[in-house]
Amino acid sequence: MGELLKFYVNGKEYTTEAGKTVLEALKDNGFYVPTLCYHPALSAVGSCRVCVVEIEGARNLSTACTTKVTDGMKIQTNSERVKRAVKFNLALLLSKHPNECMNCFADGRCEFQALINRYNVEDMFPKNVREYPADESSPSLFRDMSKCINCGRCVRACEELQGLSILSFVERGYETLPLPAFGFPIAATDCINCGQCSSICPTGAITERQDYRRVLDALEKHDKVLVCQTAPAVRVAIAEEFGAEPGTISIGQMVAAIRRLGFDYVFDTNFGADLTIMEEGSELLDRIKNGGRFPMFTSCCPGWVNLMEKLYPEYTENLSSAKSPHEMLGALVKSYFAEKIGKKPEDIMVVSIMPCTAKKDELTREQLRANGVPDVDAVLTTRELAKLIKMNGIPFFSLPEEEYDQPLGISTGAAALFAATGGVMEAALRTAYELYTGKELPKLDFNEVRGLEGIKESEVDLNGKKIKVAVAHGGSNVITLLEKLKSGEVYYDFIEIMACPGGCIGGGGQPKSTDPNVLEKRMKAVYRIDSEITPLRKSHENPAIKKIYEEYLEHPLSHKSHHLLHTHYTNRKKRIVERVKEFVKDS
Ligand code: SF4
Numbered sequence: 001m002g003e004l005l006k007f008y009v010n011g012k013e014y015t016t017e018a019g020k021t022v023l024e025a026l027k028d029n030g031f032y033v034p035t036l037c038y039h040p041a042l043s044a045v046g047s048c049r050v051c052v053v054e055i056e057g058a059r060n061l062s063t064a065c066t067t068k069v070t071d072g073m074k075i076q077t078n079s080e081r082v083k084r085a086v087k088f089n090l091a092l093l094l095s096k097h098p099n100e101c102m103n104c105f106a107d108g109r110c111e112f113q114a115l116i117n118r119y120n121v122e123d124m125f126p127k128n129v130r131e132y133p134a135d136e137s138s139p140s141l142f143r144d145m146s147k148c149i150n151c152g153r154c155v156r157a158c159e160e161l162q163g164l165s166i167l168s169f170v171e172r173g174y175e176t177l178p179l180p181a182f183g184f185p186i187a188a189t190d191c192i193n194c195g196q197c198s199s200i201c202p203t204g205a206i207t208e209r210q211d212y213r214r215v216l217d218a219l220e221k222h223d224k225v226l227v228c229q230t231a232p233a234v235r236v237a238i239a240e241e242f243g244a245e246p247g248t249i250s251i252g253q254m255v256a257a258i259r260r261l262g263f264d265y266v267f268d269t270n271f272g273a274d275l276t277i278m279e280e281g282s283e284l285l286d287r288i289k290n291g292g293r294f295p296m297f298t299s300c301c302p303g304w305v306n307l308m309e310k311l312y313p314e315y316t317e318n319l320s321s322a323k324s325p326h327e328m329l330g331a332l333v334k335s336y337f338a339e340k341i342g343k344k345p346e347d348i349m350v351v352s353i354m355p356c357t358a359k360k361d362e363l364t365r366e367q368l369r370a371n372g373v374p375d376v377d378a379v380l381t382t383r384e385l386a387k388l389i390k391m392n393g394i395p396f397f398s399l400p401e402e403e404y405d406q407p408l409g410i411s412t413g414a415a416a417l418f419a420a421t422g423g424v425m426e427a428a429l430r431t432a433y434e435l436y437t438g439k440e441l442p443k444l445d446f447n448e449v450r451g452l453e454g455i456k457e458s459e460v461d462l463n464g465k466k467i468k469v470a471v472a473h474g475g476s477n478v479i480t481l482l483e484k485l486k487s488g489e490v491y492y493d494f495i496e497i498m499a500c501p502g503g504c505i506g507g508g509g510q511p512k513s514t515d516p517n518v519l520e521k522r523m524k525a526v527y528r529i530d531s532e533i534t535p536l537r538k539s540h541e542n543p544a545i546k547k548i549y550e551e552y553l554e555h556p557l558s559h560k561s562h563h564l565l566h567t568h569y570t571n572r573k574k575r576i577v578e579r580v581k582e583f584v585k586d587s
């Protein structure tokens with residue numbers, strides 16, 4: 001612990017570590033401070049001025065998020081002057097905001113709405129809502145800038161976390177808005193559809209594209225066999241939507257709730273993750289033995305695939321050709337499982353529950369269809385599933401726990417690791433090592449690739465053959481790694497890339513959180529599933545995986561596996577003018 005400072009809040013003495021901001025020190029000591037533009041994952045800018053406090057000796061009110069505590073500092077958080085200023089600043093924002101809460105996806109989860117209620121803010125100024133056409137161009141995102149409060153969190157998320165700067169503030173004063181360059185629709189930019197801007201937006205101005213209504217219609221009509229699958233990261237986060245702490249594991253309740261919604265089968269995307277390891281691991285070993293493009297990159301993150309195709313297409317051949325786990329599972333539901341239940345692929349609807357907005361965009365890829373029938377029909381985010389559960393009044397935590405359906409519901413701890421950065425690498429190494437060397441791994445945990453460091457590296461010895469591996473997560477770190485790779489500064493044989501900070505646990509479709517430790521908490525839960533909850537910990541030991549190869553797929557990389565479980569990528573690097581022309585032509 002560093003140097004301790006004394007400071008006073010509303011007349012009482014407290015201590016904090018030197019270097020902390022007033023906001024951090026107040027929160028650490030249990031004080032409530034309203035915030036809007038502040039988010040613990042981003043730099044602090046103090047632009048919304050709702051976190052203002054009074055500091056003795058300072059003429060003006062100070063923003064708690066940008067002011068550092070000094071020894072002996074005297075702070076008032078609840079003086080009349082502070083309360084008046086917070087209410088005034090909120091009222092100014094409210095004057096520009098439409099009163100559409102009842103029809104807004106963010107209703108009940110909107111930080112702005114919560115503050116308006118908490119401070120009992122009424123219209124103090126004439127309503128002057130900015131009219132701006134909603135941007136529905138993206139298959140992943142919906143942007144309604146009339147609801148924007150100019151907090152800038154989306155701009156900073158895209159720049160600081162993702163290194164992409166797709167959004168920036170344009171215009172001045174009242175007209176200021178965070179938009180893509182030249183006000184183009186977002187689909188005409190290099191946006192990778194990661195959705196980090198949507199999960200960090202405190203209002204309903206940027207949300208995922210809301211596909212839950214389409215799924216609700218399908219559940220009501222029920223003219224198809226309805227199959228749902230849930231991704232590894234959803235089970236350690238969805239409980240947050242019902243008020244639980246991040247990292248609460250709720251597998252059994254989630255499966256039970258999905259059945260109550262009316263799905264006929266609930267399968268586990270973790271089965272698809274085990275299959276991914278069999279196919280991707282075998283592809284790595286094949287490249288090692290028979291030659292191929294190195295480094296080989298993992299391919300299960302569609303945000304990363306977008307980034308590669310749009311900005312680094314020179315690596316197209318380096319990507320594993322393995323489809324993402326939910327696409328693999330979808331392809332098997334519409335072939336292997338369809339045969340088992342005597343249905344045609346088009347008579348089955350597959351809905352994937354994902355932590356991910358990029359997976360909504362992934363569905364639009366032509367190469368993920370067989371005879372015009374998509375592997376997966378709809379992707380809902382963790383937030384959308386929670387919305388459906390709430391809309392149906394399903395008592396999430398009082399449900400008796402239920403298990404996934406078979407045979408596509410059995411999985412291993414290795415598959416559970418896919419949720420966190422480093423997890424795909426660890427799962428792949430567990431299998432690749434044993435398949436290559438024929439020996440049992442002395443230790444299953446690969447600690448070098450765990451944790452939240454932006455770029456991690458390690459070396460694995462496969463019977464004397466040294467394999468250099470790296471892991472990167474969050475667009476900024478990914479771009480740093482790729483630039484080093486391009487310049488020849490580093491060399492690796494195998495690289496795991498996840499577009500979102502922390503990997504899928506921090507996906508753009510996960511419950512919104514302002515808990516500074518949310519990723520650590522969700523990550524801890526992922527490792528608990530692997531080491532304490534799931535009896536098997538290696539993908540190649542999954543009995544259901546062995547069975548499907550015996551019964552149907554023959555072996556990894558077989559002709560049938562290639563047909564069903566592998567895909568290809570394209571060069572989508574374009575100048576913005578070409579992208580806009582293409583967008584206009586398509587729409
Ligand atoms: S989806 Fe990702 S890349 Fe696109 S604007 Fe949002 S943060 Fe940026």
Ligand code: SF4
Nearest residue numbers: 148149151152154201
């Ligand atoms: S779109 Fe959302 S995150 Fe971005 S500035 Fe507006 S309110 Fe803030």
Ligand code: SF4
Nearest residue numbers: 301303356500504507
């Ligand atoms: S890291 Fe996970 S949640 Fe984020 S874009 Fe990739 S697959 Fe989706």
